[in-house]
Amino acid sequence: MNIEKFNESLEKHRTILTEQQYRTLRGLAASGDLDGAVKGYHKLLRRYRRNGTAKNRG
Numbered sequence: 001m002n003i004e005k006f007n008e009s010l011e012k013h014r015t016i017l018t019e020q021q022y023r024t025l026r027g028l029a030a031s032g033d034l035d036g037a038v039k040g041y042h043k044l045l046r047r048y049r050r051n052g053t054a055k056n057r058g
Contacts (some may be wrong), residue, residue, distance in 0.1 A: 006038060009041070
């Protein structure tokens with residue numbers, strides 16, 4: 001996956017992420033750690049599918 005495709009996919013799922021999660025993933029990709037950003041992104045999507053939300057519950 002390249003950074004452009006990652007950013008498109010991230011933008012598509014922005015509504016299920018907190019602002020901090022979105023910024024962190026975008027920053028990881030921009031700084032060159034695309035593998036780490038993709039891994040974190042997939043982890044959050046799995047959490048969303050399992051719990052109905054990727055956001056932390058208090």
